[in-house]
Amino acid sequence: MSLTPEQKQEIEALKGQTQATRRAVVPALEEILYDAIPVLDHGFVRVIDYMGDDAAIVQAARVSYGKGTKQLREDRGLIRYLLRHRHTTPFEMCEIKYHVKLPIFVARQWIRHRTANVNEYSARYSILDKEFYVPPREQLAAQSASNRQGRGDVLEGAEAEETLRILREDAERCYADYQMLLNETSDGQTIDPNRQGLARELARMNLTLNLYTQWYWKVNLHNLLHFLSLRADPHAQYEIRVYAEAMLETLKRWVPASYEAFEDYVVGAVTFSRGALDVVQRLLAGETVDPADTGLSPREWRELMQTLGREV
Amino acid sequence: MSLTPEQKQEIEALKGQTQATRRAVVPALEEILYDAIPVLDHGFVRVIDYMGDDAAIVQAARVSYGKGTKQLREDRGLIRYLLRHRHTTPFEMCEIKYHVKLPIFVARQWIRHRTANVNEYSARYSILDKEFYVPPREQLAAQSASNRQGRGDVLEGAEAEETLRILREDAERCYADYQMLLNETSDGQTIDPNRQGLARELARMNLTLNLYTQWYWKVNLHNLLHFLSLRADPHAQYEIRVYAEAMLETLKRWVPASYEAFEDYVVGAVTFSRGALDVVQRLLAGETVDPADTGLSPREWRELMQTLGREV
Amino acid sequence: MSLTPEQKQEIEALKGQTQATRRAVVPALEEILYDAIPVLDHGFVRVIDYMGDDAAIVQAARVSYGKGTKQLREDRGLIRYLLRHRHTTPFEMCEIKYHVKLPIFVARQWIRHRTANVNEYSARYSILDKEFYVPPREQLAAQSASNRQGRGDVLEGAEAEETLRILREDAERCYADYQMLLNETSDGQTIDPNRQGLARELARMNLTLNLYTQWYWKVNLHNLLHFLSLRADPHAQYEIRVYAEAMLETLKRWVPASYEAFEDYVVGAVTFSRGALDVVQRLLAGETVDPADTGLSPREWRELMQTLGREV
Amino acid sequence: MSLTPEQKQEIEALKGQTQATRRAVVPALEEILYDAIPVLDHGFVRVIDYMGDDAAIVQAARVSYGKGTKQLREDRGLIRYLLRHRHTTPFEMCEIKYHVKLPIFVARQWIRHRTANVNEYSARYSILDKEFYVPPREQLAAQSASNRQGRGDVLEGAEAEETLRILREDAERCYADYQMLLNETSDGQTIDPNRQGLARELARMNLTLNLYTQWYWKVNLHNLLHFLSLRADPHAQYEIRVYAEAMLETLKRWVPASYEAFEDYVVGAVTFSRGALDVVQRLLAGETVDPADTGLSPREWRELMQTLGREV
Structure with a gap:
């Protein structure tokens, strides 16, 4: 990553200013606000702004007049409940805005997520810098x-x-x-x-x-989690996955309870098909299961055995 | 509007707290943050949170590293240019969240705007209050x-x-x-x-x-302007228009330059069809125009004459 | 359900007409096209139009010039692969349009699915019929x-x-x-x-x-599957579930391979959290697992045991 | 445009098949269904499928049981009324699917329209052809x-x-x-x-x-009109405008009444700001207007005079 002295100065100027607000504030995220987190050889992710915190999810779920939060433990429980049961709308009540520098071929994958707001640097209007991946x-x-x-x-x-x-x-x-x-x-x-x-x-x-472009990208927490579940996944192309991983770190600072629930109920979770569940039940009942007798394709069987930590 | 003492207390508690932030802050909007602005006999609109300000629109349009703003006058000019030429994406970079109490029949119209995030008070889960319009x-x-x-x-x-x-x-x-x-x-x-x-x-x-319900409603500035252009319009039903009007006041505090441009280029603007434009050009050339000779329906003719401030 | 003689006649008139088309046609769905399928005491679901079939999913996934389909068995395999791996965009290439008559309180739940196109009968403009649930x-x-x-x-x-x-x-x-x-x-x-x-x-x-309203509701197959996964679920309120069930029957006629994959990989599937998966692995390894030692809440433990078909 | 003999054969095979349907059929569009309309040096636009016609707009606006159409003239009037007054939802009831071959830099502009369904040829999975603009x-x-x-x-x-x-x-x-x-x-x-x-x-x-890519692109009529209003506009880059123009021709075949209304009320229409309208009214009243006295920027004044067909 190569910021010009002028760009570094602009970032420092933003970081130097603080003002009073009555809104929800997340000190752990404020710490890294505006900072360019390096990704790939010339890219970065910067958090530019955010709205809400874990408590805002609870507040919206309860449609409350005040903070909506009770005890910290209770709030954490509600967030876990909401994520586990796919009650996704309260997560839409938090919003985050990033400034991202990324290779064009990565931008082409990324933009397929249609539920975000985007302003890309225009090569119709301006001249692109000489930076390529x-x-x-x-x-x-x-x-x-x-x-x-x-x-x-x-x-x-x-x-x-x-x-x-x-x-x-x-x-x-x-x-x-x-x-x-x-x-x-x-x-x-x-x-x-x-x-x-x-x-x-x-x-x-x-x-x-492989030339770099850049954009402002703004998204709500629900859609961000969806993006990260696909792009921080081992099946995602390495060059977009590293962006998702950098964003996961910002997520952890921003909404720690949601992050934890996301790790437990989405990232670390597995979905078993009707047929796979049947196999699991039979195995638990002590049955010896013949793959040919399960309706699963050889590939599905192999994936299931790996998931269950069994020899294939 | 009838807030319970407990609700008033919760609102006051929120208003009483301030914290330091490095984000963009809009003092004029902070002043009324959390306040319940009365609408109809028991309804209200409350601004719960916001992200960005006029400068954030400029910052995104320029995909800048710093504030992106230059002189105030230049920024105002850019915002006016963007709105006039339908460059709408920079306006999506600002976000606002409302808490609204409104009659169910109004909520049914309102929800047709699909580009917002919504959490409604659940009558499946809770008991609704006895308040009707x-x-x-x-x-x-x-x-x-x-x-x-x-x-x-x-x-x-x-x-x-x-x-x-x-x-x-x-x-x-x-x-x-x-x-x-x-x-x-x-x-x-x-x-x-x-x-x-x-x-x-x-x-x-x-x-x-006519029973009242309530929800958290969060929307970006572009979609909010679209909502207001339809619902603050004289053709909108009175009962939703008063909500739009209350929100216009919050808009004015939040993003004054965008508000002004919106008034000039959207609210106060008129669209002339191909045929209507032809009539205007002929009138300006001093021609006497026979309505039957314009291709406009009688209703279109009447509306055109009214728009032009002419006797019908 | 009570259609007037005039409405029945209009439906029959539509059913009586056939024309030649070069587009994909699904005879099993054409059979029930326009028919009012009764739901609740006065409601119904009618398929009004559709675009595409199972083969259109394959055609789009392959971005092909012709039909895109190979052998039936191979196509079925691809559809199952796509659904299993959340490659959802090809399912967006099919579209269906319904005419639905439903109680207003059901419509209020339904409309929360924002990814459909809707035209509702307007009580601002017309007088509603005397039919209530x-x-x-x-x-x-x-x-x-x-x-x-x-x-x-x-x-x-x-x-x-x-x-x-x-x-x-x-x-x-x-x-x-x-x-x-x-x-x-x-x-x-x-x-x-x-x-x-x-x-x-x-x-x-x-x-x-509980008064009935009605609307035209148009949606792509991906979003329809999402709607059905939530609303045909046992946790959905009975009054909306019966609509989802009626629509499932139309799905089966329209895209049988997708329907089958949906049953296997979505409806009949279960998602195990990180902690639940750990329990399954330990049980399969012959371990005796103490619920208190799993990080699962009592409720999660109970649900897991039920899913696995075990005594609680 | 260079289709391989195999591709031509696939297209011909599709065109050769007709089947009976009870759905709305548009013969003028069926005529060119599947045909590759050449655009730029190697690109094309092909209509792959469609749902609905002008009558379907009327049918949805009336939420009718039958065709919903009355006399042709009345239907045309309703469509014009709907478009003039921004009642856009009935236009969402028609859907069209294109297969498009286009340079990557054009695809990058195009994809910014987020309200369509897209399946792009994957260069992660397949090898791109040697065709560049x-x-x-x-x-x-x-x-x-x-x-x-x-x-x-x-x-x-x-x-x-x-x-x-x-x-x-x-x-x-x-x-x-x-x-x-x-x-x-x-x-x-x-x-x-x-x-x-x-x-x-x-x-x-x-x-x-400038290498060519290709995709299936599906959109409803309302969003298509929005896309065309921006991309068939003289301010759009030539390389995307020619695609929009080719699509305008398909629009004309598909929904002639909507096409005509679109030409009159959108393409050929102009929007006058509050200040511009004031100038028009003053000119019509015979006043001599000093540009400096209008609140319009020099650029706005110049554009207004051009629109009115006046010397600047």
Whole structure:
């Protein structure tokens, strides 16, 4: 991550100011407010603003006139109850706003979550910075043999070198040509006074998908939990998962009781199909179960045995 | 509006607390935070929380690292530009949460706006209070003769008396019978120890649509403006319009530059159809325009002339 | 359910017409298209239109140029895979439109599902029919002692009689007074020529919540499955559950492979929390587990044992 | 546009089949169903399915049991009334599904419309085709001097040549390197048996933003009209506008009365701000208006004069 001195100064200026408010305040989140949490080689996640806390969930669930909270223990119990039973609307009463810098190919996955508010930096209007993602060596994975949308072994030796070289050189050349098309350098200098320069909205098409973009992204807690349940999952692509993991840390500071319930009832939970549940019941009854006799596909059987911690 | 002493105390307790925050703070809105603004005979609107201010719109539009704001005048200009050109996403970066008490028939209109977060007081779970809406005498309107979904003259004399009597008596009787069905008085006393009482989720069906309900309602600024443009409009039913008007006052305190732009470019604006624009151009060119020669329906013509401040 | 002869005729007229189309057609659903499936005492569910079938899910998942389907068995496998792994977007490619007649208190629960398109019959504009819901005797349940939003024993004898009498009489009286307020009978006759009649948008507030309303409700398959998973659930209130059950039957006709997968992976599935999974693993390993030693609440333990088919 | 013989065959196979349905059918749209309408150099728009027609809007607005339509003229009048008065929900009762092939930078604008259902071809799972957009010579525009997000003069001579050369060569090289990274040619041949090949989800980041992607995109009529009002607008970028224009043609076939109303009340309409309306009224009253005396910014004044067909 490379913030310019000017950007660092702007962030510090924001952090330096405090004002009095009658609203719910979460000191643990205030501590890191505006800070750029590094993700990938040039990206970051910054919490810009938030509304509500764990108590606001309880307050809304009770439609109360005051804080709505009783004893801390009781509130925690209610939050766990609500999450366990999919009473999701009270979680919509909390809101958080992030500033995120991320590669375009990650942004394309991320934006599929339609329930957030987004303002992206416009390459129609402005010129993008020269920053592109190159995976760290340990993430240079081969295509998985078993999973058509997963990663296999890490590339090694000459192939790894060559891969990194190609990614770097193509991104560099495309960016240099982007400037050439614009007829303008990064610091706003005209390259050739005899040329006009291609319109920004056209020149951007010459950039590669690993270039970084950035946006403001605002979401309510319910939709954030849904996003994190999919994107912090081991099946998510590494490059988006690291963003989700950084956001999980902000979640823990913001709404600790919800975070804990989320870990117990969503992240660490498993769903058993009708057929899988039947197998579990038969196993508990001491039966020896023949996979062929369960209606489960071989893959489902394998996944079930792994979930149950059994040898396959 | 009738808050219990306990409710008043809870509100005062919230108002009495202030804490330090690094977030954007709007003092003019903090002043009325948590206050119950009276609407209709027993309803209210309370601002419970908010996120962002006018500057947050500018900050998001610029995807900036710091406040994003420049001079106040420049920011105001950008907000006006954004609203005029329907660049709506930056307005989604501000959020507000209300606690509203409102008659059920108003709630049924209101809930049709699907882009908000809602937690309603549950009559499946709890017992509703005995509070129902009876229109003030000057709002006891007859059906409009010209507009199938509008109001005409105000009822007078005996008909007005009779109308009020019916509304009051039916609501009272239905509420008394609701308690009878529940076998429980408002203060939780069992009425007849030999009866079981009907389940709450069933007993509620005996209530009339003018009974008050309440909810927490949270919305972003863009969707709030859309809601207000429809519900603060003279064509909206009076009973929902007064809520929209109360919320307009909170808008003015919260985001004054957006409020002003909204007044100029939405509330006070008019849209001219292709045909109406043609008429305006011809009139400005000094032409005498024959309504029959415009493609406008008689009703469209009449509305156009009124908009232009001309005799019809 | 009571359709007027005119309504029956309109439905028959629609059913009588067939035209050629190149779109996907589902004969089993066409059979019942437009039919009013009775629900509760006066309600119904009618399928009015649909888009797509099981094959359309496969076609979208593969972003194919043609039908996208391969062998029937392979398609079924893909649909099961998609649902099992929460790849929900292909299910959004099918759409269905219902016409529903339902009591207002049921409509108020239903409308909380915000992801559908709705056109409700307007009592601002038109006069509602005199049809209200009175529960069948076996549904006249007392409040549950253990579950604050559930039902307990069925009321009996005099209490049941009295309950039915109150519900009927109050609804009848309120409806009669609604006409009186409007100064208009159901068949459009003025009651008293010397009165003006209250505006429709006001008079409707005198009606009880068990009166029937109706709407067109259109939803995509993904959101329909979500709706059904919540509303066909045993914890849903009986009066909305019967609608969900009627819709499940239409689902079975429309997209049989999706229906089957939904039954196996959603309706019949259970989710085990992190702690519950740990208990299952320990039980399978032959351990004797002490509830106090699991981190589960007594209620969670009880529910887990029931799910596993064990004595509590 | 280059469809493979196999794709053409699949399309023809779909077009060749007809079946009987009781649903609303629109022959003018059926005629072009499944056809690939060419857009840009390799893109297309195909209508894959639809639900409803103009009559379905009327039917929903009236919540009717039958077709809901009366005389054709009356229906047209109702549709115009609904659109003019922003009664948008009946338009949500029609749905259409497109298959679209489009450059990634266009897809990134398009996806910001969150109210549609989308299934995009996955480059995590599959290998993208070698097809990228190069603007036609007459669209090679320079940056606009007056509008920071618009186009100015068309580039000429050597600069145009050079621009085209860069766009082509960079896209070609990046695509060739994409294959090299994958270690796989377009027809699935391994390039070097001693290499493993980078995972697809990573290799894709080496592609340029003018590469074509494709998706299934499904939307209701109300949201489609909103999309078209923004994207068929002269201020929209040319490369997305041509898609919107192709879709306008399908709209005209599908719902002709709605199309006509859309042209009159949205596309051809103008909105006058409070201040602009005041100017119009003063001009019509014969007043000479001094721009400085109107509260309008110079830009607003200029736009207003142009709208009114006046010299500036």
